[in-house]
Amino acid sequence: MSTAKPTSGADKAAAESSEQYLTFMLAGEEYGVDILRVQEIKGWDKVTRIPHTPDYVLGVINLRGAVVPILDLRRRFGLETIAFGPTTVVIVVRVMSGRDERTVGVVVDAVSEVYNVDAADTKPPPDVCGNVDTVFVKALVTIEEKMLILLDIDRLIGNSIADELVPGAAVA
């Protein structure tokens, strides 16, 4: 929770100042996540699979004693899957799921840059936005002639987990 506070503070401050986004590549498009949510970036490593989970949940890893789930963002967006290569990385982010903060790793094709994004430059997402369902898109921004898709990771990842809670509970 404590780590979430500066983030929400930053959200409020976004109106007048710029925010930093870490961007990554996924199927040729560049996406950004709030850098304050990023805990670390690590290479792809073997995971322990979890039964009865959707295909985009690759499994769990041991992150310094914590059991952390790893999600495949390509599968989450319903994109064509590729073999993991040398640039494949896991971005470990902290997301809010319901009232709890969770640490989750997402597998992306490659990390790209860190950009300062001025809140004034962002535009709301159009109805159709690249390969992604627009509910997960916070905003679009053009930087250096490129379009960045800024993701709302709480919705994207937090809900991915929370949505599953309901059918999971019914099975139990």
Next chain:
Amino acid sequence: MTLDLEMAEIAKVFFQESREGLDVMESGLLSLGAAADSENINTIFRAAHSIKGGSATFGFAEVAGFTHGVETLLDEMRNGVRPVTAEAIQTLLQACDCLREMIAATEAEQPLDQVRIASLNGDIKHILGEASEAPAPVSAPALAAANEAADAGTAGEPGGWRVRFEPVADLLRLRNEPTRMFAELRRLGAMVAHADASRLPPLDALDPESCYLSWDIDITGQIPRGKLDEIFDWVDSGCRLEFTPTGRSAPAAPAPGAKASAQPQAAAIDAWSAETKAVSPTEAKAAASADADRGAPAGAAVQKASGDSGSIRVATEKVDNIINLVGELLITQSMLSSFADGIDPNDLDRLRQGLSQLARNTRELQESVMQIRMLPISFAFNRFPRIVHDLSRKLAKKVELKLSGEGTELDKTVLEKITDPLVHLVRNALDHGLEIPERRVAAGKRETGTLELAAFHEGGNIIIEVRDDGAGLNKAKILQKARERALVAPDQELTDEQIDNLIFMPGFSTAEQISDVSGRGVGMDVVRRNINDLGGHVQISSKEGLGSTIRIRLPLTLAILDGQLVRVGKEIYVISLLAIVETIQVARERLNTLVGRTEVFRLRDEYLPVVKLCDQFGVEPDSRSAEDGLLVVLEADGKRVGVLVDDLLAQQQVVIKSLESNFKSVAGIAGATILGDGTVALIIDAPGLISSAAEQGVGAAAAHAA
């Protein structure tokens, strides 16, 4: 009275002890109803006495005054002067409640509920006044009142007190130190003490451990009488104490001699302590042993009075810290062992030896640390006699409560979290389960209903059962209700057991009338959720007209388990050793396929379903055939299944890590752990696996039997 910090600390202990004392009183009082033996009354009396003494020491005059009345009543009961009536017990129980509130209010420094105190005081006086004119109960509150009056009265006058203090000769042996009391007095105001050495015997007849001096003490200042009482509180038995208020002019009278006389006093005390020091070693030893003789029974009495089984209070935080450390230690140890397996030089033996010692030490340390957290379930059970007593009166039902297995120990966290669900179940059983006496008689049952609470070990679990011999669940009504609320599809067929367990569905309540006891429909599902959160399961079985049994199964601890590592294909899973009955290889002729689908195998006289982990968890195994792999026979809730795995690996202790903290709960998985090589292994939820498999298997087995 303002408490300084140190006092506040001690007062905290007093509050805690008072609560424990009240618990002792309450349970004693409840069992008094059945048999009025004097030992029991004594126990109650001692508890009341400790509360009175403590509260007086800390200056909580109202608590002390109130307890005094209670104590007087108990004293008369103890001496057989007063019969033990139901009315008296009820009043005393209410007094316990009232005291609990008073103590809570005092601790929170909030005003007391004077109306309630006065009314209960009246009740107690009424009981006391019926057969005796004992002045004590009247005088106790009166005394308290007088003290307050004195407090209030003296507040305005700048007077003082003259105290005549004639201690008993034993004063010093009773471990009281007059100099310290004088120091206390000096803090209250200007003090002048005149030592009276008239009782001092010749030196050869002098016993250095006796106190021969007495004192006249003049003390000036606005001092409430209560303050003086506090100082002399510990010595008042046997000592002659007189307090005389002195007026404005009074302090002036002895003033001229004040300075002069203070010196001799100090000198006298010095001389006297010098004498004490001069005692010959043999004498001192004799005196010490005499002290020890006296001390021992007193200590025993204190221990008995507190009703404590020699427990210590440890901050949960500290224990949790140790538990975490031990968990890490275990991980390190298993990491080292897997490292040792990987290299092969010859001095590996010594490393192995060291590791096995580390393993043993770690295990012992872990076991002893876990023990700290274990508490007997009586901590949860103790409240039930009172709840049942009160509720049965309210509902006009006759109930006999039977408790068994109170000594069964379980983790403190589990214990704390299970208490509320248990209270709920007991209230439910009383409200809905047990019938009113007339209806019981009409049904040909004993007028008094029985409610049983039992705790016992079964495998690695604690089972808590709440049994009643009441009406049982009305299956037709439950099913009808469930259909009305669309919890069950209209054409769905359910077994009796499934119908019973519908009451755990959210928003289900069949009570026609919502009472303040139960029936708001938020009960049983919350109970089930709380129990599931603890890693436990709850089930109900019921026979109409004969009663219901609710069975709660809880894990012993939430932190560490003894695990068997098993391999299925490339995946490694952990199964709790406690769930494993045996592991077997099965020959083809003992395997049957039922109804073309479910595979069963014969284990001695039993047919058990085969659960293929590869199918359950969707992993690619070495072989799908039960005869190629190993069958791990698991048991939970009296049901058995054979779980097919490819291989058995090591047995080791694993630290349970929650999947929920970063992910969510997964069917069939109880949690995760980290193995020596740093990878995550999933822990199999044996009871969950068994019950889901057994449901499929039951039909098959039935078909086979037919």
